[in-house]
Amino acid sequence: MAAAAAATATLPLRGQVAIVTGSSHGIGRAIAVHLALLGTKVVINYTSNSAQADAVVAEINSSFPNAAVSVRADVSDPASVESLFDAAESVFDSPVHVLVNSAGVMDAEHFSIADTPAEEFDKIFSVNTRGKFLCCREAANRLRRGGGGRIILLSSSLVAALKPNFGAYTASKAAVETMARVLAKELKGTGITVNCVAPGPIATDLFFAGRSEEYVKSVVEACPLGRLGKTDDVAPVVGFLASDGGEWVNGQVIPVNGGFV
Template identity: 70%
Template sequence: MASSPPLQDRVAIVTGSSRGIGREIALHLASLGAKLVINYTSSSNHADSVAAEINSNQTTPRAITVRADVSNPEDVKSLFDTAERAFNSQVHILVNSAGVLDAEYPTIANTTVESFDRIMNVNARGAFLCAKEAANRLKRGGGGRIILLTSSLVASLKTGFGAYTVSKAAVEAMTKILAKELKGTGITANCVAPGPVATEMFFEGKTEEMVKRAAEENPFGRIGESKDISPVVGFLASDASEWVNGQVIRVNGGYV
């Protein structure tokens, strides 16, 4: 008898999943049997195409799209409400992949207050709001997973990424505390911290020289790809990862 996929019919919300790493994570979780909420903030076109890819050849839809700004508490609550209604189930898995950075790559001395606030708002406040909602609403007693994307920059501490790195360091500290506070629920909380990955956000504002340098700094001699990250998230979302809790997993090919 064929065994069922590891995430069979578990409901997963992936924020920022209309493109980049989030998109690849959503597609991967769907391939493991999960039902997906594809979250986006601006244009629905990319999100719709991800959902269509998951729903092709399915008798009943296994993916829906939901517009929500992760920095807005009402939007985050609505994201979970919509997921529960659509799939008639509690949410099992939250992956927070939504994030922004300053593509001018300013030093801290030259970072504007507006830029700092925007980055903290989406990256730190957004992760807090999503994790807070998940901690209160994910299925208890097993299979509950909170996975927050941070960055290997928290370890490499490169110049030009000050506000972004600060926002991700805050998320890593919060996750470690959250894992302890969720004692008795069966819900785990972990961070996945990619190094440079070939996404629109990575390439924005970078010269060819900067990209080449990032590739050369890696033992593999290349930039990461979204598909390098998604299987690690897939593992953390599954029952196989139950004993991994409160951890930051740096997925960067040895870059840091």
């Protein structure tokens, strides 16, 4: 990371503050590290694994001292989301400029809609949809006005693929995409943009959980680029949307899937 930082000639997001939910691992972690490379002060949000979150903070701060902190918050709880924004503003003495909502869960077993337990549906929607709603609501009231405010939500290319046995998960992400488009219009006049990034199959623990080697092979074969995506394939797209260059992109869903869908 230090070498990458040294090679970075400019820091287009210098002085900005970003909250990245679910950033102790996986795609969220890669996004947080990338935003730090662009000059952002970053809040690493986690729910349970403080050691993972602290490791991300240490990695960022080794190259950019005092540029990252970890904050525990359950995105499905309104008071916890409010405290997350409070902590970001307090630690960095600044309004939040960027919210990246990466926190998400997927059912360990892949049920048909006919066989999906209600409690499994509720668990998925609690984090993937309610969590993003609560974070969006807080961001809509607290992000910096007048230009540069960015809300970026992680969706999924499964919304476009409509594959069987992912009904609850896909529905939770489809709701997020609709919410993002509506919120982009509601924030007219604030200078805040709202977009979704929809990754395809990405090589993370979330993707591999409960999946056979044969299944993974079939996904790779279905991708025109012949591989799973990497977290570093997603992070630069989020970085672009957070930057001045992404200002004219608003209310959109950006697929990042190697042509998988």
